[in-house]
Amino acid sequence: MTTETTVGRFGRYGGRYVPETLVPALLELEEAYAKASADPSFGEEVARVLKEFVGRPTTLTPARRLTEAWGGAHVWLKREDLAHTGAHKINNTVGQVLLARRMGKKRIIAETGAGQHGVATATACALFGLPCEVYMGALDVERQSLNVFRMRALGAVVKPVESGSRTLKDAMNEAMRTWVSQVSDTHYVIGSAAGPHPYPTIVRDFQSVIGKELRTQAQAAFGKLPDAIIACVGGGSNAIGVLHPFIGDKDVRLVGVEAGGHGLNTKQHGASLTLGTEGVLHGSRSLVLQDEDGQIQEAHSISAGLDYPGVGPELAHLAKTGRMEVRTATDDEALAAFYEVARTEGILPALETSHAFARGRELARDLGKGKYLVINCSGRGDKDVATISARGVPPPVGVKS
Amino acid sequence: MSGEIAQAFAKAKARGEGVLVAYAMAGDPDLPRSVDVFAALVEGGADILEIGVAFSDPIADGPVIQGASERALKAGSTLKRVLDEVVPEVRKRCPQTPLVIMTYVNVIMALGEERFAKLARERGVSGAILPDLPPEESAGLRATFDAAGVDLIPLCAPTTPKARAEAIARDGRGFVYCVSVAGVTGMRAELPPDLSQRLDLVRKASPVPVVAGFGISTAEQARTLSAHADGVVVGSALVRAAHADGPGAAKTLCADIKRGLKR
Numbered sequence: 001m002t003t004e005t006t007v008g009r010f011g012r013y014g015g016r017y018v019p020e021t022l023v024p025a026l027l028e029l030e031e032a033y034a035k036a037s038a039d040p041s042f043g044e045e046v047a048r049v050l051k052e053f054v055g056r057p058t059t060l061t062p063a064r065r066l067t068e069a070w071g072g073a074h075v076w077l078k079r080e081d082l083a084h085t086g087a088h089k090i091n092n093t094v095g096q097v098l099l100a101r102r103m104g105k106k107r108i109i110a111e112t113g114a115g116q117h118g119v120a121t122a123t124a125c126a127l128f129g130l131p132c133e134v135y136m137g138a139l140d141v142e143r144q145s146l147n148v149f150r151m152r153a154l155g156a157v158v159k160p161v162e163s164g165s166r167t168l169k170d171a172m173n174e175a176m177r178t179w180v181s182q183v184s185d186t187h188y189v190i191g192s193a194a195g196p197h198p199y200p201t202i203v204r205d206f207q208s209v210i211g212k213e214l215r216t217q218a219q220a221a222f223g224k225l226p227d228a229i230i231a232c233v234g235g236g237s238n239a240i241g242v243l244h245p246f247i248g249d250k251d252v253r254l255v256g257v258e259a260g261g262h263g264l265n266t267k268q269h270g271a272s273l274t275l276g277t278e279g280v281l282h283g284s285r286s287l288v289l290q291d292e293d294g295q296i297q298e299a300h301s302i303s304a305g306l307d308y309p310g311v312g313p314e315l316a317h318l319a320k321t322g323r324m325e326v327r328t329a330t331d332d333e334a335l336a337a338f339y340e341v342a343r344t345e346g347i348l349p350a351l352e353t354s355h356a357f358a359r360g361r362e363l364a365r366d367l368g369k370g371k372y373l374v375i376n377c378s379g380r381g382d383k384d385v386a387t388i389s390a391r392g393v394p395p396p397v398g399v400k401s
Numbered sequence: 402m403s404g405e406i407a408q409a410f411a412k413a414k415a416r417g418e419g420v421l422v423a424y425a426m427a428g429d430p431d432l433p434r435s436v437d438v439f440a441a442l443v444e445g446g447a448d449i450l451e452i453g454v455a456f457s458d459p460i461a462d463g464p465v466i467q468g469a470s471e472r473a474l475k476a477g478s479t480l481k482r483v484l485d486e487v488v489p490e491v492r493k494r495c496p497q498t499p500l501v502i503m504t505y506v507n508v509i510m511a512l513g514e515e516r517f518a519k520l521a522r523e524r525g526v527s528g529a530i531l532p533d534l535p536p537e538e539s540a541g542l543r544a545t546f547d548a549a550g551v552d553l554i555p556l557c558a559p560t561t562p563k564a565r566a567e568a569i570a571r572d573g574r575g576f577v578y579c580v581s582v583a584g585v586t587g588m589r590a591e592l593p594p595d596l597s598q599r600l601d602l603v604r605k606a607s608p609v610p611v612v613a614g615f616g617i618s619t620a621e622q623a624r625t626l627s628a629h630a631d632g633v634v635v636g637s638a639l640v641r642a643a644h645a646d647g648p649g650a651a652k653t654l655c656a657d658i659k660r661g662l663k664r
Contacts, residue, residue: 015537015538016535016537016538017506017533017534017535017538018460018533018535019460019461019532019533019535019556019558019580020532020535020536020556020557020558020560020561020569020580021558021559021560021561021580021583021584022560023535023537023558023560023561024558024560024561024562024565025560163467163471164457164458164471169458170458173458173459173460176460177460177461177462177463177584177585180460180461180583180584180585181582181583181584181585182583183560183583184560184583278510279507279510279511280505280506280507280510280533281458281507282458282460283533288507290507290511292511293479293480293481293508293511293512294456294480294507294508294509294510294511294512295455295456295457295474295479295508296457296458296507
């Protein structure tokens with residue numbers, strides 16, 4: 001089952017809006033990916049690395065105390081936070097770096113927001129011995145210093161980007177500019193299911209391992225498919241990865257949670273599915289946050305990974321056609337959810353993931369007892385401790401303040 | 402196609418010159434003063450003006466034009482205001498010079514493709530260059546522009562394979578913009594050695610004139626290229642001169658490059 005309507009298009013969205021210099025490289029990538037997909041040895045190699053190195057399959061964990069606290073559906077967690085490097089991002093970078101190696105590319109570039117994709121790219125490059133350069137907004141370099149260190153420790157060059165809002169969108173602009181000038185020997189590993197065709201398809205395919213595992217694991221754990229799945233949505237790679245294998249299962253509710261930032265009425269948010277309008281950003285037609293003159297607005301989220309004014313074209317299509325329900329969670333709601341999950345389940349979720357948890361209670365109650373809700377735990381929160389602790393830690397459990 | 406662009410090339414040819422397409426950013430440093438810059442470029446010898454309209458995320462541009470975009474956005478430049486306030490003024494001061502808008506596809510989409518084409522034609526714009534709209538995505542917009550009499554000028558890159566380059570050239574409108582270097586806009590000390598062959602190839606296939614752009618900033622480069630192209634585009638060097646030393650400096654640089662284009 002695919003939502004692709006024509007090659008590279010998801011309904012109205014998708015396409016390939018890039019400088020002509022890049023088009024031949026995208027055509028080459030499309031062809032190389034089609035060949036690799038048709039070659040069983042490539043799939044086997046990706047699967048082997050995911051098993052041996054990444055630690056797949058990630059577990060499906062019952063969240064018993066959250067289930068009790070929320071008083072509705074059974075809550076289960078798909079634990080991408082347990083994948084090597086601490087987030088789902090590694091599923092895609094391993095696949096793309098193996099693909100780049102097959103194509104004979106000599107070096108890798110990437111952009112990163114929270115740093116998870118940068119770390120995952122640097123890790124795959126270290127594993128396969130390719131030099132790696134990661135573009136990161138200067139603001140994100142400041143707020144994600146742990147991941148900056150990890151990338152450097154892994155041998156990658158981190159390039160702070162000072163233009164624009166100094167966040168993910170600007171890092172992506174700069175990575176594209178660099179790619180235009182080095183396209184002959186360089187592969188650009190895009191981390192979201194966004195960008196020009198064929199990236200939204202490639203990233204979705206590599207991330208779909210999450211949803212495919214979940215299908216099998218759900219059958220084993222509770223004897224049927226989940227009644228609903230929630231994932232956070234920035235660019236949307238974890239969301240499309242967990243949701244895509246269920247698109248054809250009409251009884252499975254698919255829910256995406258976007259960054260509400262300071263609130264949807266403030267202009268300081270990252271809710272492009274909820275409040276975006278059709279536009280072209282970073283090579284594809286999708287829903288973007290922009291003003292009436294077509295200038296892209298700066299997004300805001302407490303989580304660097306959701307601080308992006310666009311969204312992958314396939315998610316835009318799923319949202320517009322109603323197949324995916326779209327919700328938002330504010331910064332404060334995500335923070336509250338972070339502590340709730342930490343203290344009821346012993347898991348520190350990433351701030352991105354905390355947005356998905358923030359909408360869990362309502363959805364669990366809405367589904368009701370006897371139903372099954374799966375939350376995609378896209379990453380762990382170690383990288384966010386500086387941001388979170390700066391706001392003060394609530395008193396220990398059992399201690400009166 | 403619009404006749405103005407063809408005429409500009411024909412006139413230059415009759416004078417034994419290559420065409421100078423001069424770029425500046427509308428709204429840099431502000432809307433009225435950018436009109437002075439455009440007028441200075443024409444005084445310096447520019448044959449066609451390329452009017453940059455700022456976009457927040459200019460992925461095809463290097464640091465000089467990125468900087469100009471940021472200044473223009475701060476000054477309140479928008480496509481609508483450029484069509485209302487800059488284009489008519491430039492038209493008044495330089496009535497003989499064809500005007501071409503250069504911006505990104507999202508800016509056109511936001512105004513509305515048909516609305517843009519209609520307004521552009523009414524105000525005297527002859528063509529548009531959209532660096533993030535490759536041939537695969539441009540058919541619909543080209544039809545809209547054709548109907549309004551605005552040329553959608555295609556770009557050809559150093560990475561474009563031969564057959565694809567010929568196809569782009571055959572379907573050209575106004576002129577074909579041959580990007581000289583694999584990279585973003587900005588000045589380069591050296592241009593690729595195979596550029597002249599590429600220009601010859603595109604020129605042979607194209608029913609319209611062919612210009613080389615990206616990286617060109619000196620009379621010497623213009624002289625070398627004009628043997629293989631009908632003209633050159635100069636952008637970053639002019640934007641930098643105008644920003645650092647005002648319209649007069651941009652005019653002087655235009656005149657200098659124009660000397661390189663005399664055959």
